[in-house]
Amino acid sequence: MQPKLIALDLDGTTLNPQAQITSKTKIVLKKAQAAGHLVTIVTGRPYRLSANYYDELKLKTPMINFNGALGHIPHFHWKKEYQKTFPREIISELLDQKQKIGIKVIAAEAKESLLIDQPQNLKSNFFPAQVSEQQILKKSSLKSDPAAVTLLVEKAQETKIAHWLKASFGSYVNVGVWGGDSPIIELEPHGIDKAFGLAYLAKNLGIKRQNILAFGDEHNDQEMIEYAGLGVVMQNGTSALKKAADEITPLDNAHDGLANFLQEKLQLD
Template identity: 30%
Template structure:
C-alpha cells in the first residue's frame, strides 16, 4: 500500500515530556514529506500551540487541533472545519468542576478563559511555551453561554481525572464528548468531535482514501483516529486500550517510535 497521509499526535508521540522532538524523528518526517506523503498534526492543542511544532517540522498541511474540533491550514490559518460547544451543557460541566474545586480552562477564539488563577495554570502553561493569552472571568459560566467555546480542559491529580470524566459523561455525555489527553488533563468538546472524525474529514477534503491514511498516537484521545486509519499505530508508551485497537505497536517515544514507523511502513 502506498500511504499518502500521515496523522501524528504530538505529546507523547512526536513531542517528549521536555517538549523536544528527536533529530531522528525530525529527519524521518522530513523524508516522508520529500517522498510526497502529506504529514499532518492531530492534537488536542489549540492551533496557536500546535503551530510551533508545525514550523519546527516544516509541516504545511492543514492541522487537526482541539481534539478534532478544528481543522486549520498551517500555511495561511484558514479554518476548513470548526465545531463549537453548546453553551448550556458547557456551563453545566464547568459548574460541576468548579463546585469540586477543579481548575478549568475554556478555549474561546484561541484565548484561555479561566475563573481564577491557580497553581494548576502554571502546570498547564508549562506545556505551552508559545505564550497563550489568558483571561480571568468573573463568571466563566456566563461567558461560555454567550461565546461558544471550542474546548474545555480541566487539570486534576491523575487519580481524579477518570472519575471526574465519568461523572461528566453521566451529566452531559449526551451533549458533549469527554476524553483524557494526559495523566493530568480531562477535556470536553462538542458532540461528535474526535480526531478520527476530523481525520476522515481531512482525508475527504484531500481526496485521499482511508486505506492510504496512517495515524499514530499514544492516549485515549487517539483511539478513534487509530481505529479509523487504514494503518493505525500505537506507540510503545501508549495506553493499553489504544494498543488493543492498533494494527501494530511501535517502539516508545524515547526509542523514536514515529521514525521507526516512517522507515518501516512509509519510505
C-alpha cells in the first residue's frame, strides 16, 4: 500500500464531544504512522488551541491552522513555513461599525499573537477569558496584519452581518459562519482554505493527491474533502458536507468513528 497523508480536522472529527482524543484514536493513529503513513492536523483552530492535541499525538509533521492560513511545524523552525494575512485596516472598520451592526466580540490572531476587544464578556469557550493589557484589541494595538479574525455576533443579526462582511471585504477575506449554537463568524484571507494548506503540505511531503485521506465534519472542511483523493465525512457531519464525501464513517465522533474507519481502510489490525 502506498503511504497515505491522513489529514485530520479536530472538532467533531478527531475529538469526541468532550473535546478529547480517545485512547483508541491514539492507538490507531500510532499504528498508521508505524505502517508508514503520515498524519497531519488541518484545523480552523489557532495554534494556541491545537498545539496540545499535536503534542498528545506526538506528531512531527507540519500542521495547518486558521483554515489554511498558517502552515508550520510546532516547536521547530521549518524553512517552508508560511502565514497568509489580510489588511488590518479591515479590523479598524469592524471596530468602528461594531455597535451599529451587532458585533459583540472581535478577536484578531496570527501564529503567535492574539488581540481581543472584550475578554470580560465572552460567551464562547473559543475566546480566552483573561488576557493581558497588551492583548486588548484597539486601533492603536493593531501593529500587524491578522491571519484570522473571529467575531461573536448577535444571533438575530448573524446572516445580515455575514452578508455585510462579504459585500464590504469579500475581495480580501473569506467569510465563514459556524454551525452550532454559538453565533460566530470567522474571517481568513481571500482564496485561502483547508485545501490550500493540504495541497501545500502534500507537495512538500512528496505525497500525490490520490494518496491523501481527509476527514471532516463541517462547512470549513468542504474544500479539503473535495481536494483529497479520499474525502471522508463523519457520521455526525453536516448534510451539506456529506454530499461532497467519497465515503462517510459508519460511526460518529462519539463512538471512535475516525479510528474505526482508518483501522479498516488501512488494515491496521
